[in-house]
Amino acid sequence: MDTPAIVIDNGTGFTKMGFSGNIDPSIMIPSTIAESMETSDLIVSKVQFNDYDYFIGEEALKNSSTHKLTYVLNGGMIENWEQMEKYWHKSIFEYLRADPEEHYMVLTEPPMNTPENREQMAEIMFETFGVPGLFIGVQAVLALYAGVYASVDKSENIQGKDLTGTVVDSGDGVTHVIPIVHGYPISNNIKHIPIAGRDITKFVSDSLKTRKEKIPASDLREVSRIIKESNCYCAPDILKEHKKYDEKIKDPETGKWKQSKKFKKVSMTSPYSGKRIKCDLGYEAFMAPEVFFHPEFVNADYRESLDEIVDMAIVKSPLDNRLDLYKNIVLSGGSTLFKNFDKRLEQEVRRRVKGRYEALGIPENTPEVKVSQNVVQQAAVWFGGSMLADNKENFAGIVSTKEQYEEVGPSIARHNPVFSI
Numbered sequence: 001m002d003t004p005a006i007v008i009d010n011g012t013g014f015t016k017m018g019f020s021g022n023i024d025p026s027i028m029i030p031s032t033i034a035e036s037m038e039t040s041d042l043i044v045s046k047v048q049f050n051d052y053d054y055f056i057g058e059e060a061l062k063n064s065s066t067h068k069l070t071y072v073l074n075g076g077m078i079e080n081w082e083q084m085e086k087y088w089h090k091s092i093f094e095y096l097r098a099d100p101e102e103h104y105m106v107l108t109e110p111p112m113n114t115p116e117n118r119e120q121m122a123e124i125m126f127e128t129f130g131v132p133g134l135f136i137g138v139q140a141v142l143a144l145y146a147g148v149y150a151s152v153d154k155s156e157n158i159q160g161k162d163l164t165g166t167v168v169d170s171g172d173g174v175t176h177v178i179p180i181v182h183g184y185p186i187s188n189n190i191k192h193i194p195i196a197g198r199d200i201t202k203f204v205s206d207s208l209k210t211r212k213e214k215i216p217a218s219d220l221r222e223v224s225r226i227i228k229e230s231n232c233y234c235a236p237d238i239l240k241e242h243k244k245y246d247e248k249i250k251d252p253e254t255g256k257w258k259q260s261k262k263f264k265k266v267s268m269t270s271p272y273s274g275k276r277i278k279c280d281l282g283y284e285a286f287m288a289p290e291v292f293f294h295p296e297f298v299n300a301d302y303r304e305s306l307d308e309i310v311d312m313a314i315v316k317s318p319l320d321n322r323l324d325l326y327k328n329i330v331l332s333g334g335s336t337l338f339k340n341f342d343k344r345l346e347q348e349v350r351r352r353v354k355g356r357y358e359a360l361g362i363p364e365n366t367p368e369v370k371v372s373q374n375v376v377q378q379a380a381v382w383f384g385g386s387m388l389a390d391n392k393e394n395f396a397g398i399v400s401t402k403e404q405y406e407e408v409g410p411s412i413a414r415h416n417p418v419f420s421i
């Protein structure tokens, strides 16, 4: 197939879409759908979608007062196939302006997706959209592929590089830690953490609300998200960081010195209402991402920190692979973009591992721990899919074609072909 493949990575918060061979997705929109109140519960024939009153992405958010707004995925999983099909329909025809019959399709899936879901994806892609071929890639494996791809020198050949590493993928709704050995996710050791971008946004909005910052309730969520994305960071030591926000000021009335808190002035235009918003930002700048390391701040029932989960996932992996898994911890997803997130995670995992080897009396054997940032981090999964499909020779061996689908049926998609580089 000479045309580039369509690559769509449907995330819980954002969908990235574009064509293979590109570094960035051409479109990134919220994974939201807004359906007309009268028709949202109707099952309609697929061909009627164009006449049907619904919006996706930002358009869906804008029409949420007159339409019923929903996120099409829950914790990374597709639950409502009717909505998903509608979302794909607009994505392909209106956003990408592509004819699906002329392009191979690359979709992505969370690590614990079921074979039934894969079959359903194949059925919709081959039968409704008539794609000539489909590849469904595990998000973490694509992110690792992207990490390896982005790290090799242009003169080096990516062929022959080993696909072994630990992927920490944190998006809007879900965080996963996935050890991958030679392209195979070790499924028994995949860890799921119920904390991701949405919880961090909520931490920021709760802090702003508690301080009674003057932000209209309807703008609060989007404003908090923007504050989070542009100001929040990870600190190496939160006690020391707290002190940086404390200052002594002279009370103008009594002339006495008193303890106060330093705030940063923030101003922006709310994407929700278009209003100009001004507010103060305090401790939450570093305390919000701290929830990865102290999840009990937002979830009283959940106490395992991200570094503990990463360490556990590796410790339970085969002995022969552990050194490589510690040495290649790869970040993926928007919620790993906080400044110094990589350094903080590396520091915490290293501290744990070092403590254990010291307790065993063999500190000299402590494995090297390395967490790498990636230039394409938020869209790492998409980028991995884009590069994989661009390598036409390799891709031909892993894509399921329409002919194969017609011969075997949806079960062609039950198993995920493992690809090596």
Ligand SMILES: Nc1ncnc2c1ncn2[C@@H]1O[C@H](COP(=O)(O)OP(=O)(O)OP(=O)(O)O)[C@@H](O)[C@H]1O
Pocket: 010, 011, 012, 013, 014, 015, 075, 076, 169, 170, 171, 172, 173, 174, 175, 196, 197, 198, 225, 228, 229, 230, 332, 333, 334, 335, 336, 337, 338, 378
């Ligand atoms: N610079 C940034 N700093 C911190 N967080 C960010 C930044 N940019 C985006 N995010 C957050 O990343 C999240 C979206 O990430 P991503 O697109 O990887 O998620 P997703 O693929 O939609 O979700 P999931 O992986 O949970 O299915 C949002 O919560 C967003 O606010």
